[in-house]
Amino acid sequence: MPELPEVETVRLGLQKLIVGKTIATVTFDWQKSFPNDPQLVESFLIGATIVAVRRRAKVLLIDLSSQYSLVIHLKMTGQLVYRGKSSFGAGHPNDSLVGALPDRSTRVTLTFSDKSVLYFNDQRKFGWVRLIPTLEVPAIDFMKKLGPEPLAPTFTDKVFVERLKRRSKTTIKAALLDQTVVAGIGNIYADESLFLSGIDPASIVKAIPNKKLKALHTAIIDVLQLSIEKGGSTDKNYVNAEGKKGSYISFAKVFRKENQPCPNNCGSLIQKRRVAGRGTHTCPKCQKVYV
DNA sequence: CACTTGACCTGTCCGC
DNA sequence: TGCGGACAGGTCAAGT
Numbered sequence: 511m512p513e514l515p516e517v518e519t520v521r522l523g524l525q526k527l528i529v530g531k532t533i534a535t536v537t538f539d540w541q542k543s544f545p546n547d548p549q550l551v552e553s554f555l556i557g558a559t560i561v562a563v564r565r566r567a568k569v570l571l572i573d574l575s576s577q578y579s580l581v582i583h584l585k586m587t588g589q590l591v592y593r594g595k596s597s598f599g600a601g602h603p604n605d606s607l608v609g610a611l612p613d614r615s616t617r618v619t620l621t622f623s624d625k626s627v628l629y630f631n632d633q634r635k636f637g638w639v640r641l642i643p644t645l646e647v648p649a650i651d652f653m654k655k656l657g658p659e660p661l662a663p664t665f666t667d668k669v670f671v672e673r674l675k676r677r678s679k680t681t682i683k684a685a686l687l688d689q690t691v692v693a694g695i696g697n698i699y700a701d702e703s704l705f706l707s708g709i710d711p712a713s714i715v716k717a718i719p720n721k722k723l724k725a726l727h728t729a730i731i732d733v734l735q736l737s738i739e740k741g742g743s744t745d746k747n748y749v750n751a752e753g754k755k756g757s758y759i760s761f762a763k764v765f766r767k768e769n770q771p772c773p774n775n776c777g778s779l780i781q782k783r784r785v786a787g788r789g790t791h792t793c794p795k796c797q798k799v800y801v
Numbered sequence: 802c803a804c805t806t807g808a809c810c811t812g813t814c815c816g817c
Numbered sequence: 818t819g820c821g822g823a824c825a826g827g828t829c830a831a832g833t
Contacts, residue, residue, distance in 0.1 A: 516826080584826095585826090586828095634809085634812085636809065696827070699826095745825080746825070746826075747826080787805075788826095804832100808829085809829090814823090
């Protein structure tokens with residue numbers, strides 16, 4: 511999916527576009543994309559006004575005046591695209607990925623009282639939109655287990671190292687992808703931050719020197735912040751709330767750079783291999799393996 | 802408990 | 818051109 515920077519970019523867009531709007535109708539064509547009790551939908555979604563758009567890890571939270579929230583996970587291919595009543599069709603051909611909506615990937619459609627529309631598109635149907643009382647959201651199982659927000663000031667290198675202890679025997683790549691260690695990192699930013707800190711993804715956590723873990727901590731924050739500034743990464747499907755691509759991918763050092771020269775000009779080529787069951791990109795020369 | 806693998810889905814790309 | 822298999826940014830459940 512969209513990882514933390516992509517979800518944050520969608521959040522920023524939606525905050526500008528939909529806060530204050532009142533929901534008029536909702537339709538869906540795939541039950542698992544919208545697994546909600548119709549009674550609750552009628553009582554607490556229809557007629558409710560959007561009061562805030564928040565994010566926790568890779569999860570979007572749309573708070574409603576009914577004291578309920580729409581909790582949304584985009585997983586691999588989810589998109590939330592807003593269309594005002596005057597916007598239609600594709601935007602600029604260079605930065606837009608979605609054309610006329612709804613299309614065959616549209617799973618959920620929310621219509622506002624001013625006739626503007628929010629589409630939840632999701633090619634692979636892994637994502638979902640759930641209606642939950644706002645106060646109960648932090649108590650949902652997966653929310654409770656989440657690790658710290660990497661961009662919060664409280665996420666110090668000390669906290670990072672402490673959190674990593676729960677996955678000391680696995681690879682650092684698997685540990686970074688584990689949302690209970692740190693929330694919001696996915697495959698792209700795991701590879702990027704490990705390259706920046708010079709650690710091979712197959713390194714075993716407990717064998718990595720403290721100094722390198724501190725470098726990794728810094729790299730994670732830097733890379734996530736830069737990506738948010740660039741509007742996230744568009745590899746295949748990701749678009750922001752206006753249906754436009756992010757540009758971070760063109761700043762990526764190793765992700766999807768197989769067989770291209772290492773950006774450090776060390777002379778070797780970026781390699782692609784499998785670590786922790788995921789496609790993984792590294793420079794064999796600049797990243798050290800600790801085992 | 803820690804860790805790994807398969808499943809959930811659709812679409813695209815690559816090799817035969 | 819057609820077809821099978823691998824793979825894709827994420828997370829669970831089930832297995833060892």
